[in-house]
Amino acid sequence: MTWFVKGHGLGNDYLVLDGRETPFALSPANVRRLCDRRRGVGAGGVLLLMPSDQADFGVRIFHRDGTELETSGDGLRILAYTVYRHGYTDQTEMTLETRGGVVRARLEIDGRKVRSAAVEIGEPAFRSSVIPASGPDRELIAETLTAAGQALRIAAVSVGSPHCVVEVDDVDQVDLPRLGPAIETHPLFPSRTNVEFAQVLDRGSIRIAIWQRGTGRIPASGSGACAAAAVLHRRGRVDRRVEVQMEGGALEVEIAGDGRLTLAGPVVEVCTGQLSGDLTAGLE
Secondary structure: OEEEEEEEEOOEEEEEEEOOOOOOOOOHHHHHHHHOOOOOOOOOEEEEEEOOOOOOEEEEEEEOOOOEEOOOHHHHHHHHHHHHHOOOOOOOEEEEEEOOEEEEEEEEEEOOEEEEEEEEEEOOEOEOOOOOOOOOOOEOOOEEEEEOOEEEEEEEEEOOOEEEEEEOOOHHHOOHHHHHHHHHOOOOOOOOOEEEEEEEEEOOEEEEEEEEOOOEEEOOOHHHHHHHHHHHHHOOOOOOEEEEEEOOEEEEEEEOOOOOEEEEEOOEEEEEEEEOHHHHOOOO
16 A cells, blocks of 8 residues: 555645655546545545655655646745654655756644744746746736736746736736636636636735646646735835735745745645555556
8 A cells, every 4th residue: 555645734635645655656637536635545645755866855746737847935845844754754844856946845843743834935936938938038027918818917936836917906916717717718828827806905915826737727826926915015015024925825935035935834735544445556
C-alpha cells in the first residue's frame, strides 16, 4: 500500500505522496483519479516528494486536472509542514526544488506544533517573455484585455506560475464563472493563466477572488495572493506587508526591498492513510 498525507492551506488542499515509495506514475489520468472526490481520495492537487541534488527536498506539483505546475505557494507550505511533522527533517528552515526553481521555506514552531508555514516565492516577473504572454516583449502592468465581451484593465505577472490580476472596486460584484475561464484561455496567455480579481481595502490589506488555471474557482491561493500583492505594490496601491483576504481566510505577503515575496499562513493536516489495492489497481 502507498502512504499519503492530505493537508490544506485555507481550503486549498493537496495530497502528499513520497515519490520514492509510489509504485505508479503520476500520469494525468492517475492524478485525476486520486483527486476525484467520489472515486479517489479527493483533493485539489498532488505533491510528489522527490530527492534533489539542488535543495533539501524536491517536489513535483500537479493540479487535479493532471497538469503539472511550476510552483504553488500553498502546496509548498503544505509540503514543508509534512516533511517536518513526519520526521523527514528536524529543521524548521529548508529549501525546496520545484519546476519554477529553488525556494526557501520556514516553519514557526510552538513546541512541536507548527503554528504557521512561510515560503519565499522569489522575485515576481512582469515581462511578457517570462510570464509568458503573447506579443512584443514588455512589462504587463496596465493593459486592456477584452474577455467575454468586457474590456478589463489587467496586469500580468509570473510568481513561478502565470497570473493575470484585475483590480476592481468590489470583488463580490465580479462574475467569476463568466470572466475567469475567458481570461484563463485568452490568446494573450499561450500557457493559460491563473486569474485574480483584487480589491484594495487599505494600504495594508486587499481582498481577492481566484480562478485557478485548470481547476476553476477556489477559496484560496498562495501564489494568487502573492501575484495580487506584487501587482498592487508595483502600482503604488499597497505597502510592503499586505494581508490578503480570500474566501478561505487570510494570508500574509511581505515584499522585500529587492522585490522578493514571502508568503505566510496556517496549514492544517487533514488525515494520513494508505491508498488501498482496490484504488491503485485501477491506476495506469
